[in-house]
Amino acid sequence: MTTNNGNDITADETTAPAEGTETPVEITQETETTEMQKLEAEIAELKDKYLRLYADFENFRRRTAKEKLDLISTAGEDLMKAVLPVVDDFERAMASFETTTDIAPLKEGVGLIYTKFSKTLESRGLKPMVSKGETFDADLHESITQFPAPSDDLKGKVIDEVEKGYLLNDKVIRYAKVVVGS
Template sequence: MSKENTENIEKEIIQDENAVENQEIEQVELSVEEQLQEQLTQEKDKFLRLFAEFENYKKRTSKERIELFKTAGQEVLQSMLPVLDDFDRGWAQISQSDDEALVKGVELIHEKLKSTLVSKGLEVVDIKAGDEFNADFAEAITQIPAPSPELKGKIVDVIEKGYKLGDKIIRFPKVILGN
């Protein structure tokens, strides 16, 4: 073999080695790029999960806050119901008075109290004598013999008004049933 052939072979070997090194470098670079891509994908996934968790947290706290306001209002309104009952009984007596100025003044105060409570969401449970009894909407205090056959198993009298706040009954009406 000649010196020239040997040099050519050595050059080819060096070129092959360089080619292999370049491939390895490219593979390392691709590997780094792939690693970075994978890290990016993982970080995006973490971000999306965190974002979804935060959105759920906002919704949950919003619902809890609304419920808190409802229950806080409910307690205040429930404590006002005995006052409203007393006022209704007092109004029944005062409305029979001959003093028109007194009647008009008390009527205005009575209406203002009722309208204020209604504006806060308080509603009267609409039950009257002659209605069918439903234990989901009224509380039976006692049963008496029905004054007429058509009142058998029905409400004979409403002793105490019931109230609801939104869709929830906060005080059931107390009724007397005919049997």
């Protein structure tokens, strides 16, 4: 066999590789195989990391849901513990109604219990609204009726308070039911 430049090449030289050498096809296949193994190992590692992260997230979600349920179920516990002494005082007052005929000390005792109860609630953030004589505010008051104002300066103002409103930590929890002057 002859090439264009006139050199003679035998058939054995073009098809058979020299001993101890690999053909480019075999080298490429080995390289591809090792690269595939590396990629498969990386995929397996990433899958493992993903599964661990997903399991951690699921555990976190379950734990926070449980904590939230526990918090909701015990949210009023602190308030209830603070109110129990007042309940005890009311029970003592009720028992004294049965044994006493003089009403003046009972009236005074119930007044003291009411004051103690109000102070306990105030210490927990509950404040009564002052509405009578104030300008009507739809964010604080619920108008149940309008009544002709006895004087011009009471127009648009609260004339009477039917039900007292309350704020808990400066957030309205019950709107005051009021009569507005027109």
